[in-house]
Amino acid sequence: xxxxxxxxxxxxxxxxxxxxxxxxxxxxxxxxxxxxxxxxxxxxxxxxxxxxxxxxxxxxxxxxxxxxxxxxxxxxxxxxxxxxxxxxxxxxxxxxxxxxxxxxxxxxxxxxxxxxxxxxxxxxxxxxxxxxxxxxxxxxxxxxxxxxxxxxxxxxxxxxxxxxxxxxxxxxxxxxxxxxxxxxxxxxxxxxxxxxxxxxxxxxxxxxxxxxxxxxxxxxxxxxxxxxxxxxxxxxxxxxxxxxxxxxxxxxxxxxxxxxxxxxxxxxxxxxxxxxxxxxxxxxxxxxxxxxxxxxxxxxxxxxxxxxxxxxxxxxxxxxxxxxxxxxxxxxxxxxxxxxxxxxxxxxxxxxxxxxxxxxxxxxxxxxxxxxxxxxxxxxxxxxxxxxxxxxxxx
Ligand code: PLP
Numbered sequence: 001x002x003x004x005x006x007x008x009x010x011x012x013x014x015x016x017x018x019x020x021x022x023x024x025x026x027x028x029x030x031x032x033x034x035x036x037x038x039x040x041x042x043x044x045x046x047x048x049x050x051x052x053x054x055x056x057x058x059x060x061x062x063x064x065x066x067x068x069x070x071x072x073x074x075x076x077x078x079x080x081x082x083x084x085x086x087x088x089x090x091x092x093x094x095x096x097x098x099x100x101x102x103x104x105x106x107x108x109x110x111x112x113x114x115x116x117x118x119x120x121x122x123x124x125x126x127x128x129x130x131x132x133x134x135x136x137x138x139x140x141x142x143x144x145x146x147x148x149x150x151x152x153x154x155x156x157x158x159x160x161x162x163x164x165x166x167x168x169x170x171x172x173x174x175x176x177x178x179x180x181x182x183x184x185x186x187x188x189x190x191x192x193x194x195x196x197x198x199x200x201x202x203x204x205x206x207x208x209x210x211x212x213x214x215x216x217x218x219x220x221x222x223x224x225x226x227x228x229x230x231x232x233x234x235x236x237x238x239x240x241x242x243x244x245x246x247x248x249x250x251x252x253x254x255x256x257x258x259x260x261x262x263x264x265x266x267x268x269x270x271x272x273x274x275x276x277x278x279x280x281x282x283x284x285x286x287x288x289x290x291x292x293x294x295x296x297x298x299x300x301x302x303x304x305x306x307x308x309x310x311x312x313x314x315x316x317x318x319x320x321x322x323x324x325x326x327x328x329x330x331x332x333x334x335x336x337x338x339x340x341x342x343x344x345x346x347x348x349x350x351x352x353x354x355x356x357x358x359x360x361x362x363x364x365x366x367x368x369x370x371x372x373x374x375x376x377x378x379x380x381x382x383x384x385x386x387x388x389x390x391x392x393x394x395x
Contacts, residue, residue, distance in 0.1 A: 005140075009136065014132055014133065014361065015132070015357055015358060015360075015361045016039060016040060016041075016132070016357050016361075017040075019039040019040075019355050019357055020037075020039045020040045022039075022355070023035055023037040023039050023355050026355075033381070034353055035353055035355065036353050036354045036355060036378060036381070036382035036385060037355045037374070038354065038355055038356055038357075038369075038370045038371050038372065038374065038382075039355050039356075039357060039371060040371055041180060041245070041330075041331065041332065041371045041373060042250060042371075042373060043244075043245055043248035043250065043301065043331075043373050044305070044373045044374050044375055045248055045301045045302055045303065045305055045306070045373075046248055046301065047247050047248040047249055047301060048247065048248075048296065048299045048300065048301055048302070050295070050296045050299045051247055051249070051292065051296050051299065054292050054295035054296050055288075055292060057295070058288060058291055058292060058295075059288075062291070067287065067288060067291065068287055068288065069287060070284050070287070071102075071284050071285075071287050071290055072284070073274065073277065073278065073283035073284055074100075074101045074102065074274055074277070074283075075100065075101060075102025075256070075284070075285055075290055076102070076287070076290045076291070076294075077097055078294050079102055079290040079291070079293050079294055080097035080098075080100035080101075080102060080256075081096075081097040081100075082293060082294045082297045083097075083100045083102075083256050083258070083293065083297060084096055084097050084099065084100050084258075086297045086298055087229075087258060090229075091229040091231065091232060092232070093229070093231050093232070093260075094261065094262075095258060095260075095261060096261065098261075098267075098270065099258055099259045099260070099261045099266065099270060100256050100257070100258055100259075101256060101257040101259075101270070101273050101274065101277060102254070102255075102256050102285040102290055102293075103242075103254075103255045103256055103257060103277075103282060103285050104253035104254065104255070104282060104285055104286065105216075105242040105243075105244050105250070105253045105254060105255040106214060106215075106216040106240055106241065106242035106244065106255050107133065107137070107242075108253075108255065108280075108282045108285075109214075109240035109241060109242065109255050109256065109257045110133075110134070110137050110212070110214060110240050111137045111140070111276075111280060111282070112257060112273055112276045112277045112280060112282055113212055113238050113240055113257055113273060113276075114137050114138055114141050114143070114172075114212070115141050115276035115279065115280060116269065116272035116273045116275065116276040117171060117172055117210050117212075117238075117269070117272065118138070118141045118142070118143040118171055118172070119142070119143070119171075120141070120142030120143065121142065121143065121144075121169065122141075122143040122144070122169055122170075122171035122172075123143060123144045123145075123146050123167070123169040123170045123171065124138045124143055124144070124145050124146065124170075124171065124172045124173070124174050124212075125146045125147075125148055125162065125165050125166065125170055125172075125173045125174070126145060126146070126147055126148070126173070126174040126175070126176075126363075127147070127148050127149075127150050127157055127158075127162075127175065128147045128148065128149050128150055128362065128363035128364045129150065129155070129179070129181050129182055129334060129359060129362035129363055129364035129367070130147060130174075130176065130179075130362060130363050131176060131180050131181075131214070131362070132361040132362060132363075134174060138174075143171070144169075146165050146170075147363040148161045148162050148165045149161060149363075149364075150182070150184075150364075153325070154184065154325065155179065155182040155184040155325055155334070156184065156186060156187065156190050157186065157190055157193075157194060159193060159194075159197060162194075162197060163197065166197075166201050166209075168205065170201075170209055171209065171210065172209060172210040172211070172212050173194070173198060173209060173210075173211050173212070174212045174214065175194070175211065175212070175213050175214070175230075176213075176214040176215070177213075177215070177227060177329075178217040178218070178220055178221060178227065178327070178328065178329025178330040179217075179327075179329075179330060179332075180216075180217065180330055180332055181332045181334045181357070181359065181362050181367075181369035182325065182327060182332070182334040183310075183325075183327020183328065183329055183330045183331070183332050183333065183334065184325070184327060184328065184329075185221060185225050185227055185327075185328040185329045186227075186228065187228070188226070188228045191228040191230060191233050191234075192233055194211075194233075194234075195211075195230075195233040195234040198211060198234060198236075199234070202236070208236045208263075209236065210236045210237070210238060210269075211230055211234045211236060211237040211238070212237075212238050212240060213230040213237060213238070213239050213240065214240045215227075215239055215240065215241050216241065216242040216244055216245050216246075216255070217245055217246075217329055217330040217331075218241065218246070219245075219246040219300045219303075220245055220246065220303055220306065220329050220330050220331060221328055221329040222303075222306075222307045222310065222328060222329065223307075223328070225328040225329060227329070231258075231260040231262070234260075235260060235262045235263040235264075236260070236263045237260045237263075238257060238258070238259050238260065238269065238273075239257070239258040239260075240255070240257055241255050241256050241257070241258065242254070242255035243255055243289075243293065245330075245331075246299075246300050246301065247296065247299065247300070247301060248301045249289070252286065252289050253285070253286060253289070254285055254286055254289040254290065254292075254293065255285075257273055259273065305375075305376055306331045306372065306373060308376060309331070309372040309373075309374065309376060309379050310326070310327065310331070310333070310372060312376075312379055312380070313333055313370065313372055313379055314326050314333065316383050316386065316387075317333070317335060317386060320386055320387045320390040320391075321338075321390050321394075322335050322336065322338070322386075322390060323335070323336040324336075331371060331372050331373040332369055332370065332371055332372065333369070333370040333372060334359065334362075334364070334367050334368075334369055334370075335356075335367060335368055335369075335370060336366060336367055337358075337359075337366050337367060337368055338389075338390060338393040339393065340365075340366060341365075341366075342358040342359050342360055342365060342366055342367055342368050343358045343360060345358070345368060346358040346368050348389065348392065349368070349389055352385040352386075352388055352389045353382075353385050354382060354385050354386065354389060356368040356369065356370055357369040357371075
């Protein structure tokens with residue numbers, strides 16, 4: 001008998017991917033300019049010029065056998081050292097290359113880390129709204145994802161609800177800031193409070209809880225907002241990172257895991273990560289892009305268009321009567337649907353050419369996600385459709 005669980009997963013696409021496929025079909029039918037596709041978090045700005053230059057240099061001047069050959073399973077030593085040095089410089093940590101594992105993006109970082117830490121029957125607490133793949137990644141290990149609702153006014157963590165969710169089976173807490181889909185950035189106060197609760201809880205039951213921080217949007221913040229670096233607040237932390245968004249390289253599949261070497265058992269956790277990477281076949285991340293990271297780590301794409309898209313959309317949508325929490329980071333708006341069912345709201349939006357992802361899979365009913373990583377002129381052209389959609393609910 002085949003593996004029914006995987007067959008089911010393979011047959012049902014994520015709602016984001018489903019809408020993205022629909023967008024492609026619809027564009028072919030009625031013309032690209034008539035479809036306002038806000039489905040996918042695909043960066044709309046090009047990679048920094050330094051990326052193009054480094055790629056040219058590598059392909060022209062590197063020995064091709066070395067350039068395209070295998071690296072160490074955990075990643076090339078120089079790539080890992082570059083990542084560690086970059087984090088140390090920015091966040092005053094003391095990481096070494098031995099705490100870094102190079103991966104194929106944040107998805108691989110997460111699946112490896114979850115497999116390294118979890119046993120069947122464990123629980124992972126996360127905060128709604130959350131990236132829908134967390135459920136798939138967690139449940140595939142035999143563990144359970146427990147979603148705690150965030151504060152709907154701010155989408156920050158609701159600590160009363162968190163305390164109620166922690167129990168003897170809780171092995172890890174998974175956070176994502178800047179957040180997909182809300183765009184919220186957890187404040188320093190929020191991270192401090194979270195750390196205090198987890199320390200107290202770990203001490204009271206004599207077993208650690210790990211904090212896994214999924215950070216593919218770390219550099220995508222606006223108006224000088226700072227993203228607190230979890231390792232500075234909580235010892236038992238693991239950072240899952242991706243260069244997909246900051247360097248606009250989502251198709252190239254490059255990222256890393258960083259294990260906080262302040263925790264007592266860090267080398268065991270790192271060994272578990274190497275083991276899980278091996279078992280899952282996630283060894284030796286793409287060699288060309290590991291070498292690229294050595295040259296461009298620290299660069300960020302020009303994100304000014306995301307900020308202007310955010311500002312324009314937020315003020316226009318509020319003007320039309322939508323409820324929007326203005327996000328500090330990432331490139332998503334999480335907007336309250338104008339009826340109780342987000343799915344039927346998103347269906348009605350489709351008739352206006354607006355492709356919005358219903359929030360149910362993000363663990364938050366009654367909202368839709370708008371990925372505003374699109375050209376500015378599309379935002380402008382889509383505004384009359386948003387206005388007409390809102391008006392249709394006033395009739
Ligand atoms: N985590 C979050 C919160 C995301 O939004 C994404 C992608 O959009 C991922 C993980 C996966 O990132 P990657 O494409 O680097 O695997």
